[in-house]
Amino acid sequence: MLSVKFLFRTAKNPGWLLLLAFLAACKTAYADDGYRLWLKYELIGNAAVREDYIKSFRFIATTDTGAVAGHAVQELRAGLSGLTGKQIPLVKTPEPNAKGIILAISPRGQASGDGFAINLQAGNTIITAGSPAGLLYGSFALLRHLQQHLPLEKVVGESHPKVQLRMLNHWDNPEGTIERGYAGSSLWKWYELPETTDPRYYDYARANASIGINGTVVNNVNASARFLTTEYLQKVAALAGIFRQYGIKTYLSVHFAAPKTLGGLKTSDPLDPEVRKWWADKVKEIYRIIPDFGGFLVKANSEGEPGPQDYGRTHADGANMLAQALESFGGVVIWRAFVYKADPAADRFKAAYEEFVPLDGRFAKNVIVQVKNGPIDFQPREPFSPLFGNMPKTPLGMEYQLTQEYLGFATHWVYEAPVFKECLDSDTYVNGKGSTVARVVDGSLHNYPLTCMAGVANTGSDRNWTGHPMAQANWYAFGRLAWNHTLSPETIAEEWIRLTLTHRAEDVATVSEIMQRSREIYVGYNTPLGLSRPWTGSHYAPEPWQNRSSRPDWTAVYYHRADSLGLGFDRTASGSNALQQYSGRAREVWQDPRTCPLPYLLWFHHVPWTQKLGTGRNLWEELCNRFYTGADSVLWMQRQWTRVQPSIDPEIFANVKTRLAKQYREAIWWRDAWVLYLQTFARQPVPAIYARPTRTLEEVRKSVNAYLIR
Known part of the structure; x- marks a missing residue:
């Protein structure tokens, strides 16, 4: 049973006080600045539903006095108070015949690990789990159900995460900036830590726990060795102390050359005894300061970052050195597969496969190789990475990007769940039909002992967390899919809309339709038919003519290969032969331009401008159709958004409305840049319609140059 000391401690918790303040504020103010995300807990307007919940939840009881279970109780009390307008007491012994919520650890029950079960027994709602974290996840699941005003009896069931490590990767730097971050500066105020902890850290942890995220990497993969100093480890420990209260482990990105740059050694060779000892000693120090530390994330020998290949060693040599240092503490190494060399004769598409597949089975048991969903770099649309399915002896983790590096930053509305699902549902065919990427990632295809799904975080210091209010849905969708990848983008969108925007059925349907179509609309005016996105210094402005860089694969022309004959990158046997890295039916369908799905056509084929496609148009005509239709569809998004104005908070509505206006202007920018540039090769008129x-074209180029120099 809960002690008085425990209740007093939780009452003083800054996150708990902040939560109560927000609940009070939402009852007295209508304007919504987006801070509360999907955890609004607003009073239910339907009196019948509200009264049913009031009768069903007269008390909360639990025997677990730990911090994690304590936060589950706090959340239930706050949530039910906000939804019903009634205070729900925490009791030691329920009154006879009273109905309430009982939280119970049941290590021998069906719900083990992070899983939980919710049942109705004798009028009570029973949440059971094998761990305190499971109780927290079950409590959030119950509240999510109630927030949607659903019948209580439909909440009954069990839920188990498909993936063990469900993580956010922050690309935050020690000076407070965020690489590829579009929502302000870093959440972490390193200059104030460890003495001062921002109450926002608690709300960050709450939000992650509410969608099942159980790990966070707090710093950039282009890592500074500063984070391994004692000074910064103490700062990280202050964050870890908050996160562990919500079942979240803390991880660090590490600079592979730290033994030289920080330790003063002559080398960082992973096979050097002094280097191995330096890392072993550093890991011991970390666990003295952060006892539940999760492990290391490593970007090595990629885009100028140091790594084991600097010493003639392999990725496995580097990963295994760190894995050995972490093993006795239960830590893991997450080694990124994002590697490619500046070879003008090579196809960057093939790089990760060529470097990692020969190493399959040579990594230590506590190493996960983290693979981006596609073979290039978070493009608006990519085929799945050929690594998936081709490393059966090495756990492969998934890396998605929530921050919209190539999807319009925080200006363009793009719902990313379809991006995530498109990859997860792709069939690798490595073990026959049904060998999906999802089954690789969740470990069921190759019996991986470790499983991981990571999302590059889109959070920042902006009051609404993500810059664009609708980008909150991408954070939410990632967490929900990392827990259960069988959920559909439609289900997740409708759930998020009801939790965040409105319950009005017609408006839920309208906003959901915008969300479902938003990615295709963006692809239409940005990269149709598998037209690979040109690289630019800003990753934002259209620059298809860009042809000068220190390396060929940092130019636009490297990817689209436009010439007088046609467009696209030939990756068949007559070209780079990247398709050979795929198996079975996937390769067979993609290697024939007549059967290759149009969304991937230019990924794999150099197609003549006059080639007739399945749509009845030739390549040039189809490109024009998609560029123009995509840009015009943003006007459709604007009209649909206007329809829902009466049921959307005015501050959120106005924010999205202005962003849609800018999105349309920039969609035209992209359309014109591509059409006018490609026309110089196609030498065909824009269709009369x-x-x-x-x-x-020169005027568009000047507008791009003006953007790039500001």
Whole structure:
């Protein structure tokens, strides 16, 4: 039973006080700045539903006095108070015939690990789990159900995560900036830590726990060795102390050359005894300061970052050195497969496969190789990485990007769940039909002992966390899919809309339709038909003509290969032969331009401008159709958004409305840049049904240059 000391301690918790303040504020103010995310707990307007919940939840009881279970109780009390307008007491012994919520650890029950079960027994709602974290996840699941005003009897069931490590990767730097971050500066105020902890850290942890995220990497993969100093480890420990109260482990990205840059050694060779000892000693220090430390994330020998290949060693040599240092503490190494060399004769598409597949089975048992969903770099649409399915002896983790590096930053509305699902549902065919990427990642295809799904975080210091209010849905969708990848984008979207925006059925359907179509609309005016996104210094402005860089694969022309004959990158046997890295039916379908699905056509084929496609148009005509239709569809998004205005908070509505206006202007920018540039090769007119761009190619180039120099 809960002690008075425990109740007093939780009452003083800054996150708990902040939560109560927000609940009070939401009852007195209508404007919503987006801070509360999907955890609003607003009073239920339907009196019948509200009264049913009031009758069902007269008390909360638990025997677990730990911090994690304590937060489960706090959340239930706050949530039920907000939803019903009634205070729900925490009791030691329920009154006879009273109905309430009972939280119970049941290590021998069906719900083990992070899983939980919710049942109705004798009028009570029983949440059982094999761990305190499971109780917390079960409590959030119950509240999520109630927030949608659903019948209580439909909450009954069990839930188990498909993936063990469900993580956010922050690309935050020690000076407070965020690489590829579009929602302000870093959440972590390193200059204040460890003495001062921002109450926002608690709300960050709450939000993650509510969707099942159980790990966070707090710093950039382009890591500074500073984070391994004692000074910064103490700062990280202050964050870890908050996160562990919500079942979240803390991880660090590490600079592979730290033994030289920080330790003063002559080398960082992973096979050097002094280097191995340095890492072993550093790991011991970390666990003295952060006893539940999760492990290391490593970007090595990629884009100029140091790594084991600097010493003639393999990725396995580097990963295994760190794994040995972490093994006795239960820590893991997450080694990123994002590697590619500056070879003008090579195809960057093939790089990760060529470096990692020969190493399959040579990694230590506590190493996970983390693979981006596609073979290039978080493009608006990519085929799945050929690594998935081809490393049966090495656990492969999934890496998605929530922050919209190539999806319009925080300006363009793009719902990313379809991106995530498109990859997860792809069939690798390595063990026959049904060998999906999802089954690789969750370990069921190859019996991986470790499983991981990571998302590059889109959070920042902006009051609404993600810059674009609708980008909150991408954080939410990632967590829900990491827990259960069988959920559909439609289900997740409708759930998020009801928790965040409105319960009005017609408006839920309208916003959901915008979300489901948003990714295809963006691809339409940005990278249709598998047209690979050109690289630019900003990753934002259209620059398809860009052809100068220190390395060929940092130019635009490297990817789209436009010439007088056609467009696209030939990856068949007559080209780079990257398709050979895929198996069975996937390769067979993609290698024939007649059967290759149009969304991937230019990924794998150099197609003549006059080639007739399945749509009845030739390549040039189809490109124009998609560029123009995509840009015009943003006008459709604007009209649909206007329809839901009466049921959307005015502050959120206005925020999204202005962003959609800018999105349309920039969609035209992208459309004109591509159409005018590609026309110089295709030498065909813009079809008469479309208005010719009002700007010349030179004028568009000047507008891009003006953007890039500001």
